[in-house]
Amino acid sequence: MNVREAALDTLIKIEQGGAYSTIAVNDLLKQKKLAAKDTGLYTELVYGTLSHKGTLDYILKERIRSPKKLDKFVLPLLRMSVYQLFYLDKIPDRAVLHEAVEIAKKRGHHVGTSKFVNGVLRNVIREGFPDFSHLTDAERISIEHSHPEWLVSDWIETYGVEATEAMCKINNEPAPVTVRVNRKQVTVEEMMNRLAEEGVMTSRSELSVDGLVVESGNVHSTSFIEDGYLSVQDESSMLVADAVGVSPDDRVLDACAAPGGKAMHTAERMKDGTLTALDLHPHKAKLIEQQAKRLHIDGVTALALDARLAGEQFDQESFDRIILDVPCSGLGVIRRKPDIKWTKDRAALAGLPKIQRQIIDAVLPLLKPGGTLVYSTCTIDPSENEAQADYILSKGLEWDATLRDRLPSSVRSMVTSERAELKLLPTTFGTDGFYIAAFKKEV
Incomplete structure (x- = not known):
């Protein structure tokens, strides 16, 4: 299978069919239709085009007057081609142009399609990469590093211009395995x-x-x-098992467990204890069961249950440890899932803190006196992190003063106040952005 056509098909599936990037890429690779030597270029084309989509659209916008009138493959093809022109130095411009025109000839509904693609790309090559120096900080970072301007503005307000630009830059780099x-x-x-x-x-x-x-x-x-x-599993989320500090015979609840990485990591450290993993969707609960079987772990039970209804399923004060990795905006994992930044906006995220607090309210009564609760997210948004930690404190729990001692030496110095919390930005260690807070229930 032609590597560029494979990448184009995947981009169309993601951008127009609503598929998740990681799933779409893995599905195609599993089909083994690509030569082994082409898999690297394929993933680079898909993730690179998605990551730099904002910049690519800025370059193309003056050259495409009526994008809705184009065949559905043309805009993704042009984005992918411009990405190669400006971000992949080893591919000659003439090769990018030739491949794009050949694909347009093959897929276009009329002869003018290939001529249009040829003309647009030749103009892009002639004019070169644009200058962003006349823009405001938020506009420049948004366009140059391809992040929505609303998100850049929010991060600048919270973290400042320099840190925001560094995060946006690293979000466009390939994530480590x-x-x-x-x-x-x-x-x-x-x-x-x-x-x-x-x-x-x-x-x-x-x-x-x-x-x-x-x-x-x-x-x-x-x-x-x-x-x-x-x-x-990303390194940042591996810290959750350290934060939980499970004992061999604990009874543990992971209230929002799918896909199961933190639950399985915790269970791997147990001996005679039990771990109950919840997820809203039955097929995801089944995946957790399959994970436990794959890892040869006993004592894991997966249930399809809305965590907000956990109090109807379990007795109060029945768990020694609770993992609360709540549904969140996911803005810490943009590097791994670049489509996230284009499918979310402020309005879509506004309701998340309310849902998170509903889950907190439902789960807190299930924790035994003296028990540990770990709250975590894969976002760097304070309204989903520090503000929710304060909410948990308002419900009667206390900071777990021993969290620092359970964490690896590389991050202990980051837990500096009485607050038993840790926030990793994507730039801290090059991991996903992540937040962890640990609490104790009074005896």
């Missing part, structure tokens, strides 16, 4: 050696004793994930 070693099955050192024998070179994670960073090679080409030795 990191995996969690199932230490119930194998030691980290042994896993590194086994991976090396398969041509996958790794280094130890700064943030988790169970984590590995893939430096080279394709971990998905091995059987280690399928066989339960490894799970793909």
Whole structure:
């Protein structure tokens, strides 16, 4: 299969069919229609075009007067082509132009389509990359680093211009591949050696004793994930298991568990305890059960249940530890899911804090006296993080003063006040943006 046509099909599926980028990319790779040598370029074209979409549209907007009149493939094709022209130095301009015109000839409904594509791209090549110096900070960062202006403005207000630009810049870079070693099955050192024998070179994670960073090679080409030795997980979310500090025989509730990474990581550290994982959707609850089976973990029960109804299912004060990784805006994982920034807006996110508090209200009574609750999100929005931590405190819980001691040395210095919370920006360690807060219930 032609690599550029494959990337174009995926972009159309994401942008016009509503598919999630990670799922769409993985689905195509699983079909194995691409040559192995083309998989890198394929993923680069898809994620790169999505990440830089705002900049690409800015470049193209004056050259496309009536985009709705074009065949549905033309705008994604032009974006993908302009992305190659300005962001992929190893591909000659003439090759980009030739491939785009050939695809337009093949897919266009009339002969003018290929001529239009040819003309637009030649103009882009002739005029070069635009100058943004006349714009305001928010406008410039939004266009140059391809993030919605409303989001850039919000981040500038919270974090300042320099930090905002750095976050937007790193969000457009490929995310590292990191995996969690199932230490119930194998030691980290042994896993590194086994991976090396398969041509996958790794280094130890700064943030988790169970984590590995893939430096080279394709971990998905091995059987280690399928066989339960490894799970793909970002380093920042591996910190949740440390924050929970589970004991071998605890009774644990993960109230919003799918896809199950934090729940399984916690369960891997248990011996005779039990972990109950909830998710609103039955098919996701089933996926959690499959994860436990893959990892050879006993004591895990997955239920399809809205966390806001947890009080109807479980007795009060019946769990030693509760993980509350609530539904959130996901603005910390833009680097991995670039389509997120284009599918959300302020209005769509406004209702999330209310839902988060409904879940908090439902789950808090289930925690035993002396028990630990860990609240986490994969966003950097204070209204979903610090403000919700304050809400939990208002409900009678206290900060867990021992959180700092449970975290790895690399982040302990970041927990500096009496607040037992940790926020990682995408720029802190190059991980997903993430927030963790730990609380204790009085005995």
